[in-house]
Amino acid sequence: MLANKVEITIHPIKLAKTRKTHVSFYMKYASIVSKTLKKPIYQKFLKWMLHKENIQEHKITNIQIMVFPSQKKNGKNLAGRWRPQGEILIFPKKLRLCRKLIQKLGKEKVHLYIKHRARAALIHELLHIKYTANEEKVRKLTRKYFTIFTKHQNPQNPHIHTTIDMLFRQQKPT
């Protein structure tokens, strides 16, 4: 089961450097992501996707939900990372950017966005196991599979295309 491989990872140096209020925000964020990724309906979907793509589950050693965002010097907002030995890292969106989004969209929508972002990031990184450096293919398939899952989960949602567009415009996983 992939759900058993999901774990929350705290970077001790970042923990020491981060303000307490920010730490509590990121801890809450990580717990939302962990619950979202472990949900049986999503796990079932991932199992189906891995089967369809012929990706063997044992190739994934663990899925680490990183409590703190990745510090990239170019300012890019990294959602996930994949390592050839089978480790997948999922990063949060920066607090500052979340605040901006909350002002624009409201708390409820941002909450939903955080869940969507995490699901899409994991789909993306799982696909990298098969397609390795073919970023274009991975992005195309991520969008396809994410849309399948989201539509299946909530077929009545009239905002689904807005959500998907927003997600894939902002998200830059590698």
Ligand SMILES: [Zn+2]
């Ligand atoms: Zn990628």
